Amino acid sequence: MTERGPSGQTPEGGAPLAGDYPVYFKDPVQDAMMNMILELSAQLWMSMDRLYALEDLLARQGVVTAAALDGYHPDAERVAVLKTRRERFTHDILRDLKLLTEGAVSAPTETDKE
Amino acid sequence: MPLMEVDTSKALKRNNATILPELASREDESYLDFVESLRSFVLDGMQFEQQLATRTGHLEDTSEPPAERLEKVREIAEDMPIARVRDRLMRSQQEMKWRRICSSLDARRDIHLGKLEAAETRGPARLELDPGFEQPEYANVHFHLQPNGYHKDPLAGFRYHYGTKIFFVGDNDKDQLHASLVQNHLPLPADGRVERILDLACSVGQSTTALKERFPQADVTGIDHSEPMLRCAHHRAVELGIDVCFSQRLVENTGYEDNSFDIVFSFILFHEIPMRIIREALAEVSRVLRPGGMFAVYDFMMASGMTPAQLYHRHFDSRHNGEAYGDDFCYTDFDGLLEEYGFVPAAPGKHLGTTQVWYATLAQ
Ligand SMILES: C[S@@+](CC[C@H](N)C(=O)[O-])C[C@H]1O[C@@H](n2cnc3c(N)ncnc32)[C@H](O)[C@@H]1O
Numbered sequence: 001m002t003e004r005g006p007s008g009q010t011p012e013g014g015a016p017l018a019g020d021y022p023v024y025f026k027d028p029v030q031d032a033m034m035n036m037i038l039e040l041s042a043q044l045w046m047s048m049d050r051l052y053a054l055e056d057l058l059a060r061q062g063v064v065t066a067a068a069l070d071g072y073h074p075d076a077e078r079v080a081v082l083k084t085r086r087e088r089f090t091h092d093i094l095r096d097l098k099l100l101t102e103g104a105v106s107a108p109t110e111t112d113k114e
Numbered sequence: 115m116p117l118m119e120v121d122t123s124k125a126l127k128r129n130n131a132t133i134l135p136e137l138a139s140r141e142d143e144s145y146l147d148f149v150e151s152l153r154s155f156v157l158d159g160m161q162f163e164q165q166l167a168t169r170t171g172h173l174e175d176t177s178e179p180p181a182e183r184l185e186k187v188r189e190i191a192e193d194m195p196i197a198r199v200r201d202r203l204m205r206s207q208q209e210m211k212w213r214r215i216c217s218s219l220d221a222r223r224d225i226h227l228g229k230l231e232a233a234e235t236r237g238p239a240r241l242e243l244d245p246g247f248e249q250p251e252y253a254n255v256h257f258h259l260q261p262n263g264y265h266k267d268p269l270a271g272f273r274y275h276y277g278t279k280i281f282f283v284g285d286n287d288k289d290q291l292h293a294s295l296v297q298n299h300l301p302l303p304a305d306g307r308v309e310r311i312l313d314l315a316c317s318v319g320q321s322t323t324a325l326k327e328r329f330p331q332a333d334v335t336g337i338d339h340s341e342p343m344l345r346c347a348h349h350r351a352v353e354l355g356i357d358v359c360f361s362q363r364l365v366e367n368t369g370y371e372d373n374s375f376d377i378v379f380s381f382i383l384f385h386e387i388p389m390r391i392i393r394e395a396l397a398e399v400s401r402v403l404r405p406g407g408m409f410a411v412y413d414f415m416m417a418s419g420m421t422p423a424q425l426y427h428r429h430f431d432s433r434h435n436g437e438a439y440g441d442d443f444c445y446t447d448f449d450g451l452l453e454e455y456g457f458v459p460a461a462p463g464k465h466l467g468t469t470q471v472w473y474a475t476l477a478q
Contacts, residue, residue, distance in 0.1 A: 012252035012388040014438030022434060024202040034202050042148040042210060049144035 032096035039093045133353050134279055135272035142218035152207045154283045162200040163423040170422035180417035184429055187422040205434055208259045215276045216261055219269050226269055230345045239351035242361040243341055252388050253339060256436045264340040271346020275318045289320045295412060296324040301461045301473055303376055303408045308332050312375045314365045315383035319347030323356045337363040366394035373404040385414045385443040396455040405478045408460055415470040417444040
C-alpha cells in the first residue's frame with residue numbers, strides 16, 4: 001500500500017475503488033478548475049481569518065492604525081519571506097493543472113462513462 | 115441528511131471533553147474550518163438531496179429491492195449536472211482535508227510522536243500492544259481516503275481524530291455524539307449487571323472513555339487492530355485521567371474468555387469489514403458476551419430502508435470515499451445475521467439520522 005489510495009479491488013472483494021484522481025466531469029479540465037476554485041476559496045478564507053485576527057489584536061493593543069497599514073513597504077528580508085509564501089500559495093492553487101500536464105489523471109471513471 | 119441525530123443536551127459531564135490534536139498553526143485551522151464549511155455545504159447547503167428527490171419520488175417505495183432502485187436513481191442522476199458537481203465537491207473536500215491534516219501534523223511530527231511515547235508510561239489508562247501482531251490483509255484499505263489507512267502511519271490516530279471532527283461537521287468537537295450514544299442510547303442488560311465492557315474497534319477511544327464515565331465501577335476495554343489508533347486512544351485517556359484499557363486485538367478473534375462481557379459496544383465498525391469478517395465477528399461476540407448481556411451496534415443504515423438520495427450516496431461513498439466494504443454491510447440483512455449467530459432483540463432498534471441501531475442479547 002502506498003501513501004496514495006489504491007484503485008480497483010480491495011484485498012477482499014468489496015466495491016471497486018476509484019483511483020487517485022477520479023474525473024467527474026466530461027472534461028478533466030473542469031475537474032481541475034473546480035479544485036482550483038475550492039483551493040482558492042480555502043486560501044482566501046485563511047487569509048481573511050488571519051487578517052481579522054490581526055486587525056483585532058492590533059486594534060486591541062492600539063498598535064497600528066489604518067494609515068500606517070496603507071503606507072507599509074516590506075524590506076528585502078520580508079520580500080523574500082513573502083515570495084516563499086506566495087509560491088506555496090500559487091502551487092497549492094494550481095496543483096491540479098500540474099497533474100494534468102503530468103498525465104496523472106485517470107481515464108473517466110464509471111460514473112463518467114455511463 | 116443528518117449523519118447522526120441525537121440529543122446532545124444531556125450528554126455526559128464535561129470531564130470527557132475531547133482533546134483535538136493540535137495543528138501546527140492557526141492557518142491550518144482556518145483552512146480546515148473552510149473545508150468543514152464546504153462539507154456542510156455539500157451535505158446540506160447545496161440541496162442536492164432535495165433536487166434528486168423531486169425526480170426520484172417514485173423510487174421511495176422501499177418494497178422494491180434496493181439494488182434495483184439504486185440503478186434507476188443513478189440513471190436519473192446521470193442527467194443532472196448538479197450530481198457531478200456534488201460528487202466532485204464531496205471528493206475534493208476529503209482530499210483537501212487529508213492533505214492539510216497530514217501536512218500540519220507532519221510539520222511537528224517529532225513533537226506528536228514524543229507525546230505518544232511520553233503517555234505510554236503514564237496511567238491511569240493502560241495500553242496493551244502485541245509485538246507479534248499480524249495485520250490482516252483486508253484492512254489494507256484507505257478508508258475515507260485517509261493516506262496510508264488506519265495503521266500504516268504512526269500518527270494515523272491523530273489524523274483520524276481531526277478527520278472525524280470535520281466528518282461530523284463540528285458536531286463532535288467535544289465528543290458530544292459519542293457521549294450521547296453512551297448516555298442516552300445504550301440500554302442496560304435486563305438484570306442491570308455491568309462489570310465488564312468491551313468497545314469493539316475503538317479507534318481513538320472516544321466511546322471507550324464515555325463508557326467508563328457512565329459506568330465508573332466497570333472494567334472498560336477498547337480493542338482495535340491498529341497500533342497508531344490505540345496509542346492515540348491511550349494518550350487521550352491519560353490526558354483525561356480516565357482508567358480504561360486499550361488492547362491490540364482483532365474483533366473476530368479477541369482472545370477473551372467465553373461469557374466475559376456484560377456489554378459489547380460497536381460504533382461504526384461493521385461497515386468497514388468484509389462479509390467474512392462480519393460473520394466471524396458476530397460469532398466471536400456471541401462467544402464473549404454473557405447470556406443476558408447487551409450487544410449494542412450503531413452503524414450505517416440498511417440499504418433496504420434508504421431513500422433514493424441515501425442509496426446514491428452509499429454507492430458513491432463505497433467507491434469514491436474508500437468505504438470498500440460499505441455495501442457488504444448495507445446490502446445484507448443484519449437482523450437476519452444477528453439471529454443466525456444466536457442473538458435475540460433486547461430492545462427495539464432505532465434510527466438516529468442515517469445511523470441505525472441494534473440492541474441484541476443472548477438467551478439465558
Ligand atoms: C470507523 S472506525 C470505528 C470508530 C470508533 N468506534 C469510534 O467511535 O470512533 C473503524 C475502526 O475499526 C478498526 N478495525 C477494523 N477492522 C478491525 C478488526 N478486524 N479488528 C479490530 N479493529 C478493527 C480500525 O482500525 C478503525 O480504528
